[in-house]
Amino acid sequence: MIRVAIIGVCGRMGSALAELILKETDLTVVGGVEAIGHPSVGTPIGNGFITTDLNSIISHCDVAIEFAIPEVTIDNARICARAKKPFITGTTGHKNLDEIKIYSKDIPILIAPNFSLGVNLLYKLVSDATKHLIDFDINIVEVHHKLKRDKPSGTAKRLSAIIKEVSGREVPIDSIRAGDIVGEHFVIFSGPGERLELIHRAASRYAFAYGAIKAIRFIVNQEPGLYQMTDVLKYYISGV
Numbered sequence: 464m465i466r467v468a469i470i471g472v473c474g475r476m477g478s479a480l481a482e483l484i485l486k487e488t489d490l491t492v493v494g495g496v497e498a499i500g501h502p503s504v505g506t507p508i509g510n511g512f513i514t515t516d517l518n519s520i521i522s523h524c525d526v527a528i529e530f531a532i533p534e535v536t537i538d539n540a541r542i543c544a545r546a547k548k549p550f551i552t553g554t555t556g557h558k559n560l561d562e563i564k565i566y567s568k569d570i571p572i573l574i575a576p577n578f579s580l581g582v583n584l585l586y587k588l589v590s591d592a593t594k595h596l597i598d599f600d601i602n603i604v605e606v607h608h609k610l611k612r613d614k615p616s617g618t619a620k621r622l623s624a625i626i627k628e629v630s631g632r633e634v635p636i637d638s639i640r641a642g643d644i645v646g647e648h649f650v651i652f653s654g655p656g657e658r659l660e661l662i663h664r665a666a667s668r669y670a671f672a673y674g675a676i677k678a679i680r681f682i683v684n685q686e687p688g689l690y691q692m693t694d695v696l697k698y699y700i701s702g703v
């Protein structure tokens with residue numbers, strides 16, 4: 464049984480992940496973390512409780528996963544490293560995550576701004592299209608719900624970085640915040656008289672939660688180091 468601590472457990476993503484984990488036979492939730500003053504603190508979750516301090520539950524878990532705010536990620540990585548527990552962050556909007564490399568010498572750490580399997584395949588398709596459509600204009604558009612804190616999305620920034628790695632080109636990102644849209648990414652390649660559009664639409668947060676579960680099963684079997692979702696996909700599907 465893999466025992467999971469969820470940081471940001473009452474948020475949109477944390478609660479979707481907890482719900483799915485509690486249906487799995489090989490995974491369980493042994494506690495959650497929320498900010499000081501959150502009304503859920505002290506209430507039960509899975510086989511444990513919601514606390515404000517990861518230190519108080521870290522010894523009960525095999526892995527900690529975070530969907531919270533970027534300001535807490537480094538502290539959480541440090542707590543996991545001290546306790547020798549793997550750490551996954553799905554949080555986005557970080558200004559600088561360099562310090563996390565220090566902790567990845569002691570534990571496996573996975574940084575995944577998007578756990579969706581479709582988005583991770585989109586990265587590969589965008590890389591291929593960029594290599595082939597040399598003279599085409601490229602635009603990225605991302606659309607998310609009104610409450611999303613970071614702009615542009617971590618996924619749009621990753622798509623932009625991939626295009627830059629492949630072609631050296633800086634690509635504009637347009638961000639739209641509207642309604643309760645879970646997450647949509649469009650990469651548009653426009654050439655003379657034609658257009659190629661690569662589009663990913665997440666219909667529900669379960670798309671990310673299912674990917675996060677794959678990441679949890681992956682990370683508990685890894686040596687210390689920094690990992691990303693492509694490593695998770697390679698672990699499950701050789702060749703992707």
Ligand SMILES: NC(=O)c1ccc[n+]([C@@H]2O[C@H](COP(=O)([O-])OP(=O)(O)OC[C@H]3O[C@@H](n4cnc5c(N)ncnc54)[C@H](OP(=O)(O)O)[C@@H]3O)[C@@H](O)[C@H]2O)c1
Nearest residue numbers: 471473474475476497498530531553554555576577578671
């Ligand atoms: N990697 C992916 O696939 C993926 C997918 C979707 C979203 N995300 C990212 O995941 C993060 C969370 O997204 P969300 O939509 O779940 O946001 P959310 O609904 O706002 O959830 C964040 C949760 O973290 C809590 N929190 C705030 N400060 C905290 C602290 N110091 N310690 C522990 N918990 C704290 C929040 O509490 P309050 O409500 O009191 O603020 C809230 O319950 C964002 O960065 C988002 O972009 C990633």
